[in-house]
Amino acid sequence: xxxxxxxxxxxxxxxxxxxxxxxxxxxxxxxxxxxxxxxxxxxxxxxxxxxxxxxxxxxxxxxxxxxxxxxxxxxxxxxxxxxxxxxxxxxxxxxxxxxxxxxxxxxxxxxxxxxxxxxxxxxxxxxxxxxxxxxxxxxxxxxxxxxxxxxxxxxxxxxxxxxxxxxxxxxxxxxxxxxxxxxxxxxxxxxxxxxxxxxxxxxxxxxxx
Amino acid sequence: xxxxxxxxxxxxxxxxxxxxxxxxxxxxxxxxxxxxxxxxxxxxxxxxxxxxxxxxxxxxxxxxxxxxxxxxxxxxxxxxxxxxxxxxxxxxxxxxxxxxxxxxxxxxxxxxxxxxxxxxxxxxxxxxxxxxxxxxxxxxxxxxxxxxxxxxxxxxxxxxxxxxxxxxxxxxxxxxxxxxxxxxxxxxxxxxxxxxxxxxxxxxxxxxx
Amino acid sequence: xxxxxxxxxxxxxxxxxxxxxxxxxxxxxxxxxxxxxxxxxxxxxxxxxxxxxxxxxxxxxxxxxxxxxxxxxxxxxxxxxxxxxxxxxxxxxxxxxxxxxxxxxxxxxxxxxxxxxxxxxxxxxxxxxxxxxxxxxxxxxxxxxxxxxxxxxxxxxxxxxxxxxxxxxxxxxxxxxxxxxxxxxxxxxxxxxxxxxxxxxxxxxxxxx
Amino acid sequence: xxxxxxxxxxxxxxxxxxxxxxxxxxxxxxxxxxxxxxxxxxxxxxxxxxxxxxxxxxxxxxxxxxxxxxxxxxxxxxxxxxxxxxxxxxxxxxxxxxxxxxxxxxxxxxxxxxxxxxxxxxxxxxxxxxxxxxxxxxxxxxxxxxxxxxxxxxxxxxxxxxxxxxxxxxxxxxxxxxxxxxxxxxxxxxxxxxxxxxxxxxxxxxxxx
DNA sequence: AATGAATGAGTCTTCATTCAT
DNA sequence: AATGAATGAAGACTCATTCAT
Numbered sequence: 001x002x003x004x005x006x007x008x009x010x011x012x013x014x015x016x017x018x019x020x021x022x023x024x025x026x027x028x029x030x031x032x033x034x035x036x037x038x039x040x041x042x043x044x045x046x047x048x049x050x051x052x053x054x055x056x057x058x059x060x061x062x063x064x065x066x067x068x069x070x071x072x073x074x075x076x077x078x079x080x081x082x083x084x085x086x087x088x089x090x091x092x093x094x095x096x097x098x099x100x101x102x103x104x105x106x107x108x109x110x111x112x113x114x115x116x117x118x119x120x121x122x123x124x125x126x127x128x129x130x131x132x133x134x135x136x137x138x139x140x141x142x143x144x145x146x147x148x149x150x151x152x153x154x155x156x157x158x159x160x161x162x163x164x165x166x167x168x169x170x171x172x173x174x175x176x177x178x179x180x181x182x183x184x185x186x187x188x189x190x191x192x193x194x195x196x197x198x199x200x201x202x203x204x205x206x207x208x209x
Numbered sequence: 210x211x212x213x214x215x216x217x218x219x220x221x222x223x224x225x226x227x228x229x230x231x232x233x234x235x236x237x238x239x240x241x242x243x244x245x246x247x248x249x250x251x252x253x254x255x256x257x258x259x260x261x262x263x264x265x266x267x268x269x270x271x272x273x274x275x276x277x278x279x280x281x282x283x284x285x286x287x288x289x290x291x292x293x294x295x296x297x298x299x300x301x302x303x304x305x306x307x308x309x310x311x312x313x314x315x316x317x318x319x320x321x322x323x324x325x326x327x328x329x330x331x332x333x334x335x336x337x338x339x340x341x342x343x344x345x346x347x348x349x350x351x352x353x354x355x356x357x358x359x360x361x362x363x364x365x366x367x368x369x370x371x372x373x374x375x376x377x378x379x380x381x382x383x384x385x386x387x388x389x390x391x392x393x394x395x396x397x398x399x400x401x402x403x404x405x406x407x408x409x410x411x412x413x414x415x416x417x418x
Numbered sequence: 419x420x421x422x423x424x425x426x427x428x429x430x431x432x433x434x435x436x437x438x439x440x441x442x443x444x445x446x447x448x449x450x451x452x453x454x455x456x457x458x459x460x461x462x463x464x465x466x467x468x469x470x471x472x473x474x475x476x477x478x479x480x481x482x483x484x485x486x487x488x489x490x491x492x493x494x495x496x497x498x499x500x501x502x503x504x505x506x507x508x509x510x511x512x513x514x515x516x517x518x519x520x521x522x523x524x525x526x527x528x529x530x531x532x533x534x535x536x537x538x539x540x541x542x543x544x545x546x547x548x549x550x551x552x553x554x555x556x557x558x559x560x561x562x563x564x565x566x567x568x569x570x571x572x573x574x575x576x577x578x579x580x581x582x583x584x585x586x587x588x589x590x591x592x593x594x595x596x597x598x599x600x601x602x603x604x605x606x607x608x609x610x611x612x613x614x615x616x617x618x619x620x621x622x623x624x625x626x627x
Numbered sequence: 628x629x630x631x632x633x634x635x636x637x638x639x640x641x642x643x644x645x646x647x648x649x650x651x652x653x654x655x656x657x658x659x660x661x662x663x664x665x666x667x668x669x670x671x672x673x674x675x676x677x678x679x680x681x682x683x684x685x686x687x688x689x690x691x692x693x694x695x696x697x698x699x700x701x702x703x704x705x706x707x708x709x710x711x712x713x714x715x716x717x718x719x720x721x722x723x724x725x726x727x728x729x730x731x732x733x734x735x736x737x738x739x740x741x742x743x744x745x746x747x748x749x750x751x752x753x754x755x756x757x758x759x760x761x762x763x764x765x766x767x768x769x770x771x772x773x774x775x776x777x778x779x780x781x782x783x784x785x786x787x788x789x790x791x792x793x794x795x796x797x798x799x800x801x802x803x804x805x806x807x808x809x810x811x812x813x814x815x816x817x818x819x820x821x822x823x824x825x826x827x828x829x830x831x832x833x834x835x836x
Numbered sequence: 837a838a839t840g841a842a843t844g845a846g847t848c849t850t851c852a853t854t855c856a857t
Numbered sequence: 858a859a860t861g862a863a864t865g866a867a868g869a870c871t872c873a874t875t876c877a878t
Contacts, residue, residue: 021862037334039248043848055850056863064848121330125246160411162404169408172385173378180377195371199378202369203412230837252873264875265838273873439858455752457666461852473854474859482852539748543664578829580822587826590803591796598795613789617796620787621830648841670869682871683842691869839878847871855863 022060024050033118038125069130075119076137079108094152102200103193106174110189159205231269233259242327247334278339284328285346288317303361311409312402315383319398367413440478442468451536456543487548493537494555497526512570520618521611524592528607576622649687651677660745665752696757702746703764706735721779729827730820733801737816786832
């Protein structure tokens with residue numbers, strides 16, 4: 001019931017867009033957008049990939065923009081769900097919470113690889129209020145990391161002289177994982193999460209005694 | 210004679226594509242591609258922005274693909290030129306060379322902000338041999354960093370347990386700068402270079418004794 | 419029970435199309451056709467305006483053509499009803515009957531303003547037998563005037579040298595009233611009827627001794 | 628050089644839209660619009676009728692609206708040109724000028740029959756500023772008649788008690804001619820002009836003493 | 837080198853209509 | 858009688874590209 005996810009791990013609430021047909025459309029959109037880009041993808045091909053008539057798409061989405069919005073909504077929701085779930089189970093120390101949050105954050109780019117690629121690269125083509133909605137959702141997730149950084153800086157756990165850039169750097173380097181990760185490749189999702197937790201901790205200068 | 214650069218610092222060789230008209234086209238392409246994406250940009254609009262007739266574009270480029278290629282060639286060349294120039298003047302120690310190289314690498318995203326955005330996000334639409342050519346050029350630049358990392362790991366300067374991911378992370382986090390940097394903003398290019406040098410050193414665990 | 423009429427004056431027989439739903443559809447058709455034209459109006463919008471499902475329309479009308487036919491039938495019926503009612507009560511002299519008939523004829527364009535606009539401007543899109551039916555109905559009404567003219571010419575009441583064109587002119591100038599008349603405007607329906615009676619009489623040169 | 632006119636009488640200035648292709652498009656537009664209406668006509672068919680590629684239309688007109696505008700501009704210009712030319716040669720008396728103006732006015736509906744039909748029935752689909760432009764042009768022509776009426780009423784030549792409605796009626800009844808007139812039919816354009824001059828004079832009650 | 841006109845394939849979207857329930 | 862989902866044809870319009878000059 002969340003077919004946009006590559007490895008099926010159902011720990012998430014109900015998907016924002018229900019209906020099997022709508023899901024098929026979104027799934028095909030992820031394929032097409034990730035391969036040809038928002039503007040390069042044609043709804044005809046997208047419909048074909050979804051096993052749906054071109055015109056029938058319009059019974060589920062008012063237009064191309066809204067399909068993109070649908071994809072991005074799922075992406076934003078999935079990522080935040082992962083991060084918040086991780087934080088709920090994390091240890092007390094800032095360092096632990098930070099590492100766990102980063103682990104979940106990067107895990108999103110592994111588990112939802114394809115959709116995350118679309119979310120990253122096609123977001124720019126979202127317009128107006130749709131764009132604002134997604135920005136707000138994304139900012140909410142990023143805010144979690146900003147606050148963790150501040151907290152770690154305040155109590156001396158993190159010693160980086162550039163907390164703001166460091167936060168951005170952490171989020172960015174995690175995002176790049178979707179570009180090279182291949183399911184069934186050298187690393188398991190767990191390993192990726194562990195590695196990037198470590199890299200992040202180093203980045204914010206929270207290693208050592 | 211290198212109008213694609215935002216802050217004018219003429220330390221670079223002759224541009225790959227000469228002719229004022231061709232340069233105007235490339236410059237307009239950078240504007241259009243960065244705003245609307247490769248597929249979203251139309252040659253008509255591009256021609257308008259370049260002060261050129263639509264049909265005249267075809268006297269300088271065989272097609273849209275080649276315009277994109279032209280932009281990417283300049284981008285790749287500019288970035289490598291910066292990095293190699295920095296290395297030529299760098300101190301001897303690996304750490305110093307690494308930090309200087311990173312500084313130059315990130316400086317590219319600041320100085321050639323717009324073109325670097327295009328190079329990053331529209332590269333995917335380059336096809337066939339063109340794509341291979343740019344990949345090769347990019348890899349050559351990234352190879353510099355891979356080798357520096359190896360060297361630093363070998364002599365114990367860098368202590369990260371994940372040198373491969375760390376390298377990727379460094380390059381990635383630098384690339385994100387073009388997304389938020391604004392000329393005339395809070396940081397000068399020099400400061401950005403210094404900050405990211407530090408962040409990178411922390412990332413590869415090459416700080417302190 | 420004849421909601422297509424603007425000022426409610428129930429002197430008319432049963433409407434050609436019964437059923438509240440069908441009437442709602444026709445009423446919405448009048449709105450849509452008069453605003454956007456037959457081809458410019460969409461059944462979706464029409465259904466919305468009628469408070470009916472799009473598909474349910476097809477339980478009442480076989481298609482768009484028949485909706486237009488329904489509207490035109492009502493229009494033709496309403497106009498003839500008005501004219502015949504007026505003639506039934508008219509004085510004996512040709513001039514009186516002519517003036518009263520014209521008064522009723524023009525009153526139709528006032529009272530059934532919107533539907534008359536549709537009948538006038540969208541009739542052209544009616545096809546085949548439907549078209550012939552409406553033409554016949556319209557001709558029957560116009561025949562009344564042709565005969566009155568002939569009669570008036572024969573007995574010297576009307577002295578226009580061009581009776582045929584004069585008849586057409588009378589009918590035409592009445593039709594134009596729907597374009598400018600506004601309920602609650604400067605003239606009451608009665609005044610309009612009186613004015614156009616006079617104009618018509620002048621036109622056929624039936625004024626004075 | 629004014630192919631939209633049915634009987635070729637070149638007494639008019641330069642056409643508002645030049646270029647042979649543009650004229651072919653406008654001519655085909657007149658055909659299509661008059662047969663199927665603005666919304667019922669397809670640009671594909673229109674292009675076919677003009678002997679032009681569909682896409683090439685857009686080298687001459689920005690869109691369908693502008694084609695309609697082009698047609699209406701020619702129509703308005705042609706009618707006013709006729710009326711003004713007639714007035715320039717008319718006798719002195721109000722009655723003479725009025726009759727001559729009406730003759731020219733109705734002649735337009737005969738000579739430019741098809742385009743006048745389009746101008747009358749498709750004008751409603753013109754939007755925004757285009758609409759306002761045409762309204763202004765039309766009003767200017769109608770103003771000529773309003774002023775003549777006023778003049779004739781003032782000096783007692785016209786004795787109708789309803790000058791305003793009479794003016795409208797005159798213009799309207801002339802317009803209806805395009806619906807029945809056929810070139811090569813019973814009446815020559817000159818006869819039509821004479822007949823309608825007489826009818827109009829009767830209508831405004833300006834005949835004999 | 838430069839242009840304006842031309843083209844065919846393709847875009848997203850809307851349409852009237854039908855089907856299964 | 859009523860509905861929501863489905864469909865194929867067609868809509869206006871844009872595109873990258875080519876041609877003749």
